[in-house]
Amino acid sequence: MISSTLETRELVTLDGGGVLLHGTYHKAAGKAANGAAGSTKNIGVLFLNALSTPRSLIGESGVYWATSFAARGYPSFRFDLPGLGDSYGEIPNDLVKFADEGGWGTIASSKVKELVHSRGLPGVVMFGHCSGATTAIYAASRSRECKGLILMDPYFNLPRSLTPSLRPGLVLWVRSSKTGALMRAGYDRIRELREALRKEKLPANANLNLLARVKQVVANGVPILIFRAPKPPAVGGSVLRAGDFDYFDYIVSLAERSNQFTIQEIDDTDHSFSNRAGRLAVRQHSEAWLEQYFPEANSGGVIQ
């Protein structure tokens, strides 16, 4: 009666190295399957948790994208990292700091290897949202099996030093209230002025370790698709203000070739990309990108 398998999905685990991860496998449709159990010719897509969100992601957008990619022939996998969702494990009190420092990077890269070998995949594209994008970058930098990255609203700065000294309730208020937004905007302007005067290449709160990993991934020739949600108008909109550092310009300047980065701004959505417009746009752009860089006949390598 209860089964671990449906026609298009299967509940799976990765248990190598004594670390048990629970996940969902979305079977690739039709022609991609080569007949061997669970093995396909096409590259896989691996979804990572965004902070503590379970593997379905907000509004089940992860399920939606994984289902869509699988229907296009790309076997898709969503796993809960240790301590998240259904997977066992301890997590620290400050998850943001943990993710920013690449806390899940090592385990993610070893699980990518395990997944690729156990499923006979030619490689995987890692799909990460917000802090999940951070984990994806850390993991990709040490993984030969990671052939591409899809990053949604990645960030390359560490939390401002002001935040940790505030009570969590106050942080929430500052993040979610209109008055808080004005305070943040004012604080941003002071910070921008300070940064402009410093005239340094990277801001003081840049996540240098993460940027170094980006350089490494770029040097490995991995193609990267980035989605950006519009910045809330209450904090200045999408237009960069004087003194703002454009991390995206910076990382694009690291590219080994002109088409290594694809950056898509998605309108009418928010940071979660979980509304109808966000889901659809991410799905369509990702599918086009996957087909461009990993067409079925040559999904093991990157089309340059």
Next chain:
Amino acid sequence: MAVLTQTHRNPAHTLAEYPGYFPVSSAHLYTVLHQVENPVARVLLVGPFAPVRHTSYRTWVQWARHLAANGIEVLRYDYRGVGESTGAFEEMTLESWIDDVRCLAEWLRKLERKAPLLLHGLELGGLLAARAFHEGEADALMLWSTPTDANQVLRSALKHWIGPQQLSKREGERRPPSHYFRLLDQGKNVEVEGYEWSAELWRQSLTFALPAPMVPPNDPAVSYKRPVHMVALGKNAAPLVYGAVPGYEENKDFSWLFKPNCQWISSNLSVPLEAVHD
């Protein structure tokens, strides 16, 4: 009897957990059975409304593991159309979700090794569990943070979603919660945090209430002659309830909540509390 195709053991505590898909009308529910060898009781966990699922998930799983570690077998699941369960959310109603509670409770009652069954609901899950208990589906009931009707749950979810949404919209595009309530009243669907709420879900929520014997000042234990435990949770229970700061509160110690409630289950279902693991 279920066909359990995979055994997944927690390497640290050797507690078996069986994820699976449970067939219901036109969909499959994602279930996780926290199996115990000789259970002193069984609990069906009925979680909160969809938008709270992703913030409360870890704590809800921790609670299931706490119960299993204390000899109480647990089945937790995702609502139809939510999380890992299949089905289209926009087609779901409170009636379809209470059908799921009935199906799962019936499955648990039919398991070979008999044990008293408790329904435990959080927030909207409390209303669903209470309705099923009212119909005689279980031996005991526990409710955490359950309002008197489902419409309060939907209103609260929309209000919590709208705050950050206001920031992402330009001045002229911002709408107060009353705008969305009006659309739903007019029979239109509204998208909230990636979920499309149907007008039918909204309509049903207006009359989907806690059974009268459970509404204060009534004493439900007297009416039902079965144990009922109702717990109001404050903001200190975030992320089980709204108000958590993502990234900073997932690892909170909930022993202040888990221990006494586990003790209540044990003592009210007349079984000894056998602490298998601390």
